[in-house]
Amino acid sequence: MTWTDQLDTCSCVLLRLGERRFALAADQVAELAAPSRVFRFAHRTPEIDGVILRRGRVVPVCDIAEQLTGRKLAQRRFYLIATRHQQDGRDWVALPVSGECELIQADLTPAGPSDSPHVSAWLSHQGEVIEVLNLYAVTPGSPDPGDARLAPPALPEVHV
Amino acid sequence: MRLAAEQKSHPVRTEQIILFRASNQIFAISSASVQEVRSVDSLAGAAVEVNEGSLAKVRHAIQRGDRNLYVVNAPLHFGLRPTPAALIFLLRKSRVALLVDGIEKMTTMSRLQALPGAFCHEERAWYRGVTVLDQNVIPVVNPSGFLTSEELALLDAVTSHKNLARASDATQPELTA
Numbered sequence: 452m453t454w455t456d457q458l459d460t461c462s463c464v465l466l467r468l469g470e471r472r473f474a475l476a477a478d479q480v481a482e483l484a485a486p487s488r489v490f491r492f493a494h495r496t497p498e499i500d501g502v503i504l505r506r507g508r509v510v511p512v513c514d515i516a517e518q519l520t521g522r523k524l525a526q527r528r529f530y531l532i533a534t535r536h537q538q539d540g541r542d543w544v545a546l547p548v549s550g551e552c553e554l555i556q557a558d559l560t561p562a563g564p565s566d567s568p569h570v571s572a573w574l575s576h577q578g579e580v581i582e583v584l585n586l587y588a589v590t591p592g593s594p595d596p597g598d599a600r601l602a603p604p605a606l607p608e609v610h611v
Numbered sequence: 612m613r614l615a616a617e618q619k620s621h622p623v624r625t626e627q628i629i630l631f632r633a634s635n636q637i638f639a640i641s642s643a644s645v646q647e648v649r650s651v652d653s654l655a656g657a658a659v660e661v662n663e664g665s666l667a668k669v670r671h672a673i674q675r676g677d678r679n680l681y682v683v684n685a686p687l688h689f690g691l692r693p694t695p696a697a698l699i700f701l702l703r704k705s706r707v708a709l710l711v712d713g714i715e716k717m718t719t720m721s722r723l724q725a726l727p728g729a730f731c732h733e734e735r736a737w738y739r740g741v742t743v744l745d746q747n748v749i750p751v752v753n754p755s756g757f758l759t760s761e762e763l764a765l766l767d768a769v770t771s772h773k774n775l776a777r778a779s780d781a782t783q784p785e786l787t788a
Contacts, residue, residue: 490748492636492741493689495732502727502741502748509741509748511729535728542728592731 461559463574463583466531467550468516469524474557474574474583481532481543483552498591503545505532512545515589519569524549533586535593544590559583623721628742630715630749631700634691637715637749639742644754646703648714651696658682663769666762672770673708675701681766682708683757689737707757718744723751 462477489501489512500512510532516524527547535542557574562585571585587593627642658671661681668687672679680701686693696710720742726735736756742749758766 492638492748492750493691493737494730494734495690496730496734499729504743504746504748507743509724509727509743511727513729537728544727544729590729592727592729 460556461574463555463557463559464531465553465555465576465581466546466548467552469520469522469549471520472579472581473519474555474576474581475531475533475586476571476583477554479533479535479586480552481534483548484530484532484545486527486530486547496591500547503530505530505543505545508543510543510545512547513590514547515584516547516549518589519584533590535586535590542592544586546590625719625721626723627717628720628751629700629717630744631685631698632712632715633685633689634694634712636689636691637747638685638689639720639744639749639751640700640709640754641739641751642717644703644705645700647701649699649701651699651710654699654708659770661766661770663766666766669758669762669766672766678706679767679770680706680708681758681763682710684710686712688757702754702757705754705757706763707754709757720744720751726750 463474464477464480465472465474467473484503484505487503487505489503491501498513498515498518500514502509502511504510510530512530514523516522524547526549528550529548529552530545531548531552533544533546535544555574555576557576559572559574561572562570568588569585570582571588572583574581574583628639629642629645630637630639632638654673658673661669661672663669668684669681670684671682673682674680682699684693684696694712697713698711700709700711702709723740723742725740726738734750737753738750738756739753740751742751
């Protein structure tokens with residue numbers, strides 16, 4: 452299959468970061484959570500704002516708005532809890548979003564070689580063309596995002 | 612005859628920890644990895660200055676037996692603002708002494724969670740993981756993460772020409788950062 456081929460219809464979650472909307476493959480989304488206390492401790496990963504406690508699990512908060520829109524979120528209305536497949540299991544990341552999220556079904560067009568690494572595919576929804584995010588490229592501590600782009604967004608089987 | 616019921620529940624493994632402050636942040640360290648807790652004053656005379664520009668977090672060494680222990684300033688190690696230190700932890704089976712602001716309390720942790728994979732820089736060496744105590748997330752430090760073997764070798768080279776003074780005959784160096 453070439454990059455210009457259409458993928459099958461895929462479930463995606465639309466998320467809002469400021470004025471822009473992005474999408475994430477639904478199977479990479481665990482839940483949408485209300486804002487909660489952010490715990491901070493010393494570290495050197497600038498993309499991480501802190502951690503939240505969710506169902507007894509410590510989940511790092513990564514504000515991806517700045518790298519995608521150029522500015523940090525002024526208001527965090529929810530945390531979209533996303534999951535990444537790592538070498539040693541599943542890893543959770545909390546993405547602050549500025550509005551409610553929407554689950555949709557859409558046909559995806561895979562990203563092309565000229566697209567940014569953070570784009571794994573494109574979808575069209577209500578007349579708007581929306582980037583489907585490569586979670587591995589927008590969050591720190593991921594395997595090589597270049598490898599992740601080759602995988603369909605719904606099944607990001609990426610291993611170190 | 613009644614057979615004793617098989618014990619099915621596994622006892623929860625717990626670990627004694629010391630919660631300490633460094634630059635007004637709370638960290639945890641396993642009690643088992645701390646051999647001695649001393650006041651800064653009690654070791655002041657035993658330490659000599661170390662001037663290695665690439666390792667600003669180490670400014671003093673203490674001679675113990677035939678080798679040096681290097682005093683790591685905890686706030687500087689974690690990239691925090693230096694604060695006046697009150698205590699030194701001498702770590703067990705280690706050549707590191709840790710300069711900290713003070714002890715918050717001693718307690719027990721029953722679960723150590725791995726540091727999430729999104730943390731991908733030096734903190735992976737700094738911490739064994741994180742624990743949750745009273746609805747607070749506390750990083751649990753890795754006692755072997757304060758100085759690498761290369762850093763120890765560098766410090767040994769820097770201090771090898773110095774005659775490390777013992778507590779009784781040294782001038783009192785400043786141990787605050």
